[in-house]
Amino acid sequence: GENVEQHPSTLSVQEGDSAVIKCTYSDSASNYFPWYKQELGKGPQLIIDIRSNVGEKKDQRIAVTLNKTAKHFSLHITETQPEDSAVYFCAASEAGGSYIPTFGRGTSLIVHP
Amino acid sequence: KAGVTQTPRYLIKTRGQQVTLSCSPISGHRSVSWYQQTPGQGLQFLFEYFSETQRNKGNFPGRFSGRQFSNSRSEMNVSTLELGDSALYLCASSPMTGPQETQYFGPGTRLLVL
Numbered sequence: 703g704e705n706v707e708q709h710p711s712t713l714s715v716q717e718g719d720s721a722v723i724k725c726t727y728s729d730s731a732s733n734y735f736p737w738y739k740q741e742l743g744k745g746p747q748l749i750i751d752i753r754s755n756v757g758e759k760k761d762q763r764i765a766v767t768l769n770k771t772a773k774h775f776s777l778h779i780t781e782t783q784p785e786d787s788a789v790y791f792c793a794a795s796e797a798g799g800s801y802i803p804t805f806g807r808g809t810s811l812i813v814h815p
Numbered sequence: 816k817a818g819v820t821q822t823p824r825y826l827i828k829t830r831g832q833q834v835t836l837s838c839s840p841i842s843g844h845r846s847v848s849w850y851q852q853t854p855g856q857g858l859q860f861l862f863e864y865f866s867e868t869q870r871n872k873g874n875f876p877g878r879f880s881g882r883q884f885s886n887s888r889s890e891m892n893v894s895t896l897e898l899g900d901s902a903l904y905l906c907a908s909s910p911m912t913g914p915q916e917t918q919y920f921g922p923g924t925r926l927l928v929l
Binding site for chain 2: 734736738743744745746747748751791793795797801802803804805806807808
């Protein structure tokens with residue numbers, strides 16, 4: 703089955719800095735890679751996703767890059783703000799009828815004011 | 816539009832009991848998935864229902880079951896609770912149109928088994 707590794711487990715940055723979280727996956731059939739943000743006491747919230755037919759996707763301060771050959775994808779947050787502090791999860795799956803995502807273990811991002 | 820709602824939000828049970836959790840998806844969403852989240856195992860897929868049929872199932876014992884009603888609301892049931900079932904149980908729904916993979920999560924039900 704699919705295996706997703708996520709690093710780092712904790713990331714501490716100063717407000718205004720950039721943050722990068724990396725994930726690797728094992729199943730070459732995976733073609734859908736979402737990123738979720740989970741704040742304390744809440745469920746995960748989809749913040750950005752990418753499909754294997756594109757290499758990069760951007761949404762304001764958030765971007766995701768995908769390297770299919772190396773089987774890794776990364777989340778980039780620029781100009782971090784204290785409200786970006788949360789746990790971030792990556793996931794990988796094969797899009798289609800049988801959608802069973804495999805999640806990374808999560809990265810706790812702490813943005814210091 | 817109202818988001819995914821889950822009830823109850825918190826639950827305390829004892830070993831051997833059974834529990835039923837409820838999920839109301841976003842209006843118009845027909846797919847509902849359930850996940851278990853624990854510090855040790857992370858986020859793990861339990862099962863997915865679409866149009867009242869279980870479409871996918873994760874690697875969990877038969878004590879975990881679910882169902883979906885004609886209005887897309889879903890319930891999951893855990894029988895003969897074990898201490899290790901203590902977790903946050905998350906429900907996610909997917910839209911009727913567009914990519915089915917786009918999931919919207921509810922706030923979860925935190926279950927504590929004593």
